[in-house]
Amino acid sequence: MTGQRMTPAEQAQLAMMLEVTAFPKPGNVDRCHDYPDTRLEHFLASVIFVQPSLAMASEPGARTGALIRDAVARTNVHSGGNTHFGAFLLIIPLIMGGDIDGAIKVVRQTTVDDAVEFYQAFAMTQVRVLSSDTLDVNDPAALDMIRQQHLTLYDIMEHSAGNDMIAREWINGFQKVRIGADLLKGHGHGRNSIVQTFLDLLSFELDTFIIKKHGKEIAEKTMMNAREVKDGHLDLTMFDRSCIDAGINPGSTADIMIGSLYVALGEGWQWDS
Template sequence: MNDPSHLARCAQLAMVLEVAAHPKPGNVDRDHDFPDTTFEHFLASAVGTYPVLEEAARSRTGAGALIHAAAEESLRWQRGGNTHFGAFVLLIPLLMAAGSKTQASKIVLDTTSEDAVEFYRAFSIANVRIDSVPDFDLGESNSADRILEDGVKLFDLMKLSADHDLIANEWVSGFERTNWCADMITKKADTMSINDAIVCTFLRMLAETPDTFIRTKFGRDKSIEVSERASEVIRGSMDLASIKSEVHEFDEQLIREKANPGSTADIIIGGLFVALVRGLRV
C-alpha cells in the first residue's frame, strides 16, 4: 500500500480528519473559524494539494521545492491564507519516506542548500509568523544568496530552530513525537471514535510539549502555562466524554486569548498520516 497515490490520499485524509476533530482547544475545527481562516479553507487546502503530495511520495530529493509547491498549491485552492505550512514541512519528508521515521530521518539529513532556499521562498509566500532564525534573518532579501554561498543545508536551518520549534525538532530528532502520536491515535481508536482519539491525543501532546505557535505569538511563559492547563484538563481521564465540559471551557479560553496551538495540530497531522499508512481505518 506504499504506492504514491495511496500515500497522498493518506496525507489528505490526515489533514481533513485533524481539522474536523472537535473540540480541539484553540484551533480551527468544525465548530470554530478564525476571522480570516475558516474550516472550509483548511478542507480546500487539504484536498487541493494532492498532486504535490503524490509527487513527494515519488521523490527522494527536493524536500524544499516540494514544501514550496505545496504552500503555493494550498493558496490556489482557498482564500484563507496560511493553513498547512507547518503540516507540509512535516508531511513532505514523511511522504518521501512512505511514513518510515528511519527513512525520513535520512531524507532530511540529505537536504541541500537549494532546499534551504526553496524553504525560505515557501516561508515568504505562506506569510508564516516565526521567530527569526539567528544567523539568517528571514526578512532580509539577501538571505538566499548567503545560504547558497555558505552551503547551509535545510537540515542545518532546522537544527538552529530545533530547541524552540516543534516541527524543526521532529526533523532533527527522528520524528519521535510524530510516531508517538501515530501510536497513541491508533491505540485510542480501538476503544473510541476517531474524533475522540484525535482530540485526546492532541490534549496529551499539548500537555507534554509547549506549543511553538503560542510561544512565537506570546512567549515561552504563555506556552508553558497553556500546557499546564491542558495537563489539568486531561488529568486522570480515560476518555473524552468524561471531560467534555472542561475541554469546551479550555477551548473557549484559548479562542478568547487567540492562543492557538497550531504546531501541536501539525504533529497530530503527521501522526495521523503515519497511522493511516500503517492501516488505521475510519
C-alpha cells in the same frame, strides 16, 4: 478502510482532513470553530488543492524543498492565508521516505537548493518567526548567507530546532510524530482518539507556535491547562472557549498531529470505526 488501499497522497490528505475536523480541539480551527480570517473551509480547500504536490512526493526524483514550495504555492490561493506550512514540512518527507525511518534519511540528504526553495516558500506566507533569528526569512541577506555557508535545509532546521518544534522533528528523528501515532493507536480507532492524542501532545511539551505568537508564559499556561483537562480538573469545552477567545491556537501541535495521523493510518489505525 486501511492504509493499504490508499495512495500515500490520499493518506496524507485524509490526515489533514481528520485533524481539522476533530472536535473539540482547544484553540484551533475545528469542526465547530473558525477564526475570523481562517475558517474550516480554508483548511479543507488546502486539503484539496495540495493533492498534486503530495502525489509528486511519491515519484522518483522528488525533491523536498521544491515540493514544500509547490505545496505552499498551491494552498496559498485563498483568503485564509497559510494553513499547513508546518504539516508539509513533516508529511512531504514522510511520503518521500515511505515511513519514519525513510523520512529521517530524506531530511538528512537535503541540499543547499532545498534550503533556498524552503526560504522561497516561507516568503509566500505569513509564518511566524522570531525576529531575533539570524536566518530571518524576511531578510534578503539570508539567501546569500545560505549559499555562501553551504547550508542545507537540514542545517536550517538544526539551527531552528531550539525555537520550533517542527524543525526539532527533523533533528530528533520525528520523535513527537512517532509518539502521537502510538498514542492514537493506544486510544483506539475512531475520531475520539484524535482529541485525546491532541490533549496528550499539548500537555507534554510547549507549543512553539504559541510561544512565537504570545510568549512562553502563555504557552506554559496552555500546557498546564491541557494537563488539568486530562486530570479531569478543567472542562475541555471551557478550555477550548478560553483559547479561541484569546486567539491562542496550538498550531504546531496540530501539524505534529497531522504527521502522527499519517503514520498511524499507514500502520492500520482506522479513522472510521
